[in-house]
Structure formats: structure tokens, C-alpha cells
Amino acid sequence: xxxxxxxxxxxxxxxxxxxxxxxxxxxxxxxxxxxxxxxxxxxxxxxxxxxxxxxxxxxxxxxxxxxxxxxxxxxxxxxxxxxxxxxxxxxxxxxxxxxxxxxxxxxxxxxxxxxxxxxxxxxxxxxxxxxxxxxxxxxxxxxxxxxxxxxxxxxxxxxxxxxxxxxxxxxxxxxxxxxxxxxxxxxxxxxxxxxxxxxxxxxxxxxxxxxxxxxxxxxxxxxxxxxxxxxxxxxxxxxxxxxxxxxxxxxxxxxxxxxxxxxxxxxxxxxxxxxxxxxxxxxxxxxxxxxxxxxxxxxxxxxxxxxxxxxxxxxxxxxxxxxxxxxxxxxxxxxxxxxxxxxxxxxxxxxxxxxxxxxxxxxxxxxxxxxxxxxxxxxxxxxxxxxxxxxxxxxxxxxxxxxxxxxxxxxxxxxxxxxxxxxxxxxxxxxxxxxxxxxxxxxxxxxxxxxxxxxxxxxxxxxxxxxxxxxxxxxxxxxxxxxxxxxxxxxxxxxxxxx
Numbered sequence: 001x002x003x004x005x006x007x008x009x010x011x012x013x014x015x016x017x018x019x020x021x022x023x024x025x026x027x028x029x030x031x032x033x034x035x036x037x038x039x040x041x042x043x044x045x046x047x048x049x050x051x052x053x054x055x056x057x058x059x060x061x062x063x064x065x066x067x068x069x070x071x072x073x074x075x076x077x078x079x080x081x082x083x084x085x086x087x088x089x090x091x092x093x094x095x096x097x098x099x100x101x102x103x104x105x106x107x108x109x110x111x112x113x114x115x116x117x118x119x120x121x122x123x124x125x126x127x128x129x130x131x132x133x134x135x136x137x138x139x140x141x142x143x144x145x146x147x148x149x150x151x152x153x154x155x156x157x158x159x160x161x162x163x164x165x166x167x168x169x170x171x172x173x174x175x176x177x178x179x180x181x182x183x184x185x186x187x188x189x190x191x192x193x194x195x196x197x198x199x200x201x202x203x204x205x206x207x208x209x210x211x212x213x214x215x216x217x218x219x220x221x222x223x224x225x226x227x228x229x230x231x232x233x234x235x236x237x238x239x240x241x242x243x244x245x246x247x248x249x250x251x252x253x254x255x256x257x258x259x260x261x262x263x264x265x266x267x268x269x270x271x272x273x274x275x276x277x278x279x280x281x282x283x284x285x286x287x288x289x290x291x292x293x294x295x296x297x298x299x300x301x302x303x304x305x306x307x308x309x310x311x312x313x314x315x316x317x318x319x320x321x322x323x324x325x326x327x328x329x330x331x332x333x334x335x336x337x338x339x340x341x342x343x344x345x346x347x348x349x350x351x352x353x354x355x356x357x358x359x360x361x362x363x364x365x366x367x368x369x370x371x372x373x374x375x376x377x378x379x380x381x382x383x384x385x386x387x388x389x390x391x392x393x394x395x396x397x398x399x400x401x402x403x404x405x406x407x408x409x410x411x412x413x414x415x416x417x418x419x420x421x422x423x424x425x426x427x428x429x430x431x432x433x434x435x436x437x438x439x440x441x442x443x444x445x446x447x448x449x450x451x452x453x454x455x456x457x458x459x460x461x462x463x464x465x466x467x468x469x470x471x472x473x474x475x476x477x478x479x480x481x482x483x484x485x486x487x488x489x490x491x492x493x494x495x496x497x498x499x
Contacts, residue, residue: 052101318352
């Protein structure tokens with residue numbers, strides 16, 4: 001009965017984390033929720049893995065409930081299939097909190113080392129692992145809960161999102177340790193915690209990159225085309241007219257259309273459409289780029305691309321980090337049959353390749369990424385180094401009115417902070433936004449409206465500390481500290497007298 005109460009408490013704490021992320025942004029909830037997990041792991045030491053697993057399962061079900069909406073409401077999968085498949089990702093991701101809790105309590109270490117070293121390091125390493133195992137799924141990592149309201153967000157430019165994650169876990173460990181210390185120890189720990197958080201607040205004020213050139217005007221198209229209509233051939237003419245009209249009536253230096261805004265292959269567009277689109281943009285003196293699928297040069301595959309509408313060969317960026325089970329199908333021999341129950345066009349894109357160069361538009365070098373890619377900060381560093389502006393094009397109609405769009409906006413905010421550059425977001429249904437280099441949203445379009453968001457952006461040059469080092473210092477530091485704690489724990493166990 002006591003363990004059941006512990007499991008229920010872990011479930012409640014895990015589920016509460018949904019309020020720490022966008023759109024709620026109660027950043028202080030995440031350290032408290034992690035502290036609850038840590039405390040419960042101590043009280044139920046022999047079942048720490050299951051405490052962590054229950055916490056993680058509740059957290060990821062609460063945060064990623066929108067998977068059901070995508071599968072059932074949009075893709076048309078029957079509910080008896082969509083419900084268990086929705087639970088599969090959280091069930092897998094929950095292994096990582098379970099592992100972190102189990103490892104932390106298994107090591108025979110003094111309390112201070114357990115909660116101020118082992119727990120933050122193990123938590124950060126497990127979150128990093130889940131960002132690349134099976135191509136990775138970084139959404140819902142603890143660090144994102146601090147973007148941008150928390151003082152800890154200031155560390156994003158210095159050590160990336162994993163530095164923030166480590167400090168959130170460290171804060172949770174301090175909360176667990178605090179009541180177990182004498183008054184002098186509590187005062188020392190509190191002073192150290194205040195120093196860490198206040199230093200983060202100071203770092204938020206540091207400008208790591210420099211303006212280059214003049215500000216330029218931006219127009220970001222939001223077509224608000226429902227997903228169930230997007231790929232319907234009967235609606236193609238309406239979509240093409242909509243985006244042509246938006247381009248023809250817009251005055252800006254740069255205009256961006258969303259991911260797959262034009263729902264036909266580039267070479268299948270009606271004759272003369274691109275000429276009309278380009279002619280309209282040229283008359284305004286406007287650079288124009290749009291999301292559109294295009295075939296690979298050998299015509300054996302197709303790319304999720306952003307194409308610059310120019311007369312010089314239409315240069316493009318093609319999405320490289322594809323979404324498994326959506327944009328490509330792993331283990332086709334095993335799960336390929338599931339797709340007969342879903343309406344999911346273009347479910348097997350070809351990766352665009354790494355080290356793609358930024359596109360030259362409106363006097364800027366723009367490093368594009370497509371939708372899900374802005375969850376992988378280190379993968380964007382290479383192109384960002386050679387770019388003055390970042391841009392993300394997305395189609396978030398898959399997620400309806402769920403939290404998914406707000407959560408992805410938070411990912412883009414972290415990328416702006418990591419690189420010290422503007423991020424321009426053009427989406428189909430929301431969150432279309434202009435994000436400043438400090439991660440704050442300069443302007444944003446009302447979701448689920450047909451709109452053109454206009455504003456100004458500024459090219460930036462230079463590198464943040466994170467751009468110079470990537471994740472290596474944080475991940476290597478955590479790995480080395482954990483190795484030291486592991487060696488110390490093993491040594492202490494060997495020195496313990498046998499019963």
C-alpha cells in the first residue's frame with residue numbers, strides 16, 4: 001500500500017511537468033517535479049526504477065498526448081490502434097527516468113555527492129542519450145522548461161540546452177539535500193544555488209553576437225490550411241491561389257512560406273505558376289522561398305525541401321533529420337502494414353544530407369531547418385556558423401489545437417539563444433513568429449488564422465560559446481564525473497564489511 005502511494009505520487013509529479021513547458025511556462029515546476037522523483041527514489045530505493053518509470057510515463061503521456069490527435073483525428077487511424085501506439089513513445093521514453101533514478105540510488109555515495117553530482121550527471125546523460133538513440137526524440141527535455149522565462153535560460157548560449165538540463169537537475173538535487181543538512185550546510189547550499197541562478201540571469205543580458213548590415217523587413221506566410229484538406233487534389237487550386245495572392249500583396253525584403261506550402265512536387269506545379277510567383281516577388285523587390293517537396297536529382301526519391309524562387313537554378317535546402325514513422329518508415333518489413341490504416345502522404349522522404357550551405361536571400365545567409373529539426377541544437381551549429389539568420393518552416397496542422405505547436409516554438413527559442421541569431425518561423429497554422437537572438441518572441445501571428453506576419457529582423461555574425469564547443473563540454477563533463485562517482489561507489493561497496 002505504501003509503494004502504491006509512492007507510485008501515485010510519482011505519476012502526479014510527472015504529469016505536472018506539462019505545465020512547466022509552453023504554453024504554460026511555469027518553469028519552477030520542473031525542479032520541484034524532479035525533486036519529488038528524487039525523494040521518492042530514496043524512500044523506495046529497491047524499487048527506484050519503477051518510481052522513475054511511473055514518473056516518466058506520466059510526464060511523457062501528459063506532454064505528448066497530441067500523438068493521438070495526429071494518428072486518429074488527422075491521419076484517420078482507428079482509435080483501438082491509435083491509443084496503444086500513442087502510448088508506445090512515452091512507454092519507451094520512460095525508461096530513461098527509470099534508469100536515472102535506479103543508477104542514482106544504487107551507488108553507495110554520501111548524500112551530497114549523490115544529489116549534487118550523480119543525479120544531475122546521470123539525468124543529463126540519459127536525456128542526451130534519448131536525443132540520438134533511434135534517431136532521437138529531444139522534446140520534453142527538462143532544460144526546455146526554462147526557456148526563456150527562467151534565469152537558468154541564460155546558460156543556453158554558453159553550454160546549450162544540456163547545460164540548462166544539468167542545472168535543473170542540480171537544483172532538484174539541492175532541494176532533496178537541503179532538509180538533510182545542518183543549518184550551516186543549508187546556508188552554504190542556498191548561497192551556492194542563488195549564485196548559480198543569479199549568474200544565469202546575468203548571462204541572459206550578454207550579447208554574444210554582433211549585428212551585420214541593416215535591419216530587413218520580413219513577411220512570414222501562415223496559410224491556415226487544415227491537414228485533411230492539404231493533400232486533397234480538389235483543394236490544390238485553392239492553395240496555389242492563396243499563396244500567390246499572399247505573395248502578390250506583400251511588401252517585404254524577404255518572404256517565407258511554410259513547410260510543403262505548395263502541396264505538389266516542384267516539377268508538377270502548373271505551367272507558369274513559378275514564373276508568376278517569381279514575377280510578383282520581383283515587382284516588389286522581394287526575395288521569396290517556399291516549402292515544397294521535390295524529387296532527388298536521380299528521381300529515385302523525394303525531399304522535404306525549402307526552395308528559393310530565383311532564376312539561378314532555384315537553390316534549396318532539404319530536410320536531413322527526418323521524423324521516424326512519419327517522414328521515413330523504419331523496419332518497413334515489420335510495420336509497413338500499419339500505413340494502410342492511415343492517410344499519411346509522402347511518408348518516406350530521402351534525407352537531404354549534412355553540411356548544406358545557407359541560402360543567399362535578401363542580402364542575408366539563411367540557415368533553414370524544417371519542423372522537427374529545430375529540436376537538435378548541435379546539428380544546426382555548422383550551418384549557423386556560416387549564416388546571419390536562422391529560419392524554420394513547419395506544418396503543425398498535424399497537431400490541431402494541442403500544445404505541440406507551443407512546445408516547438410520553445411525549441412526554436414532555445415536555438416536562437418544557442419546561436420545568438422534571429423529565428424524566422426513560417427508555419428501553416430501556428431506558431432508563426434519572429435524570435436530575437438535572446439530567445440524572446442518579437443512578434444507572433446494569431447494561431448489558426450490566415451495571416452501574413454510582418455516585422456523586421458537583423459543579420460548577426462559571430463559565435464556564442466556554445467557554437468564553439470557544442471554539447472561536448474557538458475556531456476563529457478557529466479560522463480567523467482559519473483565515471484568518478486561510479487568508481488567511488490564500487491570502492492565503497494567493496495570496503496563495506498560483509499554481513
